[in-house]
Amino acid sequence: MIGIFQNSYQFMKLPFCKYHGAGNDFILIDNMSGDHQLSGNQINTMCHRRFGIGADGLMLIESAPLPYSYSMNFYNSDGTAGTMCGNGGRCLVAFAESLGLKDHFFYSIDGAHRAYILEKSGNYTKVRLELNDVEGVRNYDGNSFVVDTGSLHLVKFVSDVQAVDVASEGKFWRWHKDFGKEGINVNFVEILDRGYLFVRTFERGVEDETWACGTGSTAAAIATSVFTGNDLTRWFIQTKGGNLEVEFQKKDNSFRDVFLTGGAVRVFEGEVEI
Secondary structure, eight states: OOOOOOOOOOOOEEEEEEEEETTEEEEEEEETTSOOOOOHHHHHHHHOTTTSSOOSEEEEEEOOOTTOSEEEEEEETTSSBOOOOHHHHHHHHHHHHHTTOOOOEEEETTEEEEEEEEEEETTEEEEEEEOOOEEOOEESSSSEEEEESSSEEEEEEOSOGGGSOHHHHHHHHHTOGGGTTTOOEEEEEEEEETTEEEEEEEETTTTEEESOOHHHHHHHHHHHHHHHOOOOSEEEEEOSSOEEEEEEEEETTEEEEEEEEEEEEEEEEEEEEO
């Protein structure tokens, strides 16, 4: 006799929006009510590009105590808690604006951030996001630098960034023993011209190359300023997925008024059953 068993799982439909910033894509969920508690497995499944929605990461916008307007709760696509995400932060600001939140002073894992809406047109929002000050850029091996822009990055300068096997080279450095058990994000940077860079990034938590990385692009601009001795305060960053801008004020080995600017695009919205 064959028994038929019914599982005891309960399913719920969860509304979401999909955004990208220069091809760096995210699932955005409104959790201002605090009702949604997601497991790492659920997040990983939703971010899976074959069995889920597909994304480099997932963010919940949540309530925060004054003086903050809201908070950013970011997860990597593998379901682990993430560090600061620059492109994700800009997408979160655009999402918050769509929810009717007009003051964009929010809290993330690395502290407070202020952001500004520069332009809105259809599903496109241009966002200027302030990142934390950066102290103590460290030379790693003469041609590489370690920079903390809310996420830890290794910046490696190369002559032809499009020729780099980012998947294998990035994985090697991401897990290198010099960077401990948490590892590091890895950026390969080609200096195209004065103030112009091409950046490709291998991101931990995604464990692959992403089409852009906001904190990585910022780290690349800061590292280039140190590497070249350049006094520029504005940098233009080319990535696989689009263009970004980085600004800062430099004094010795410290960087203040650090801003990341670029587009946040609302791709689609829907409901996922979890």
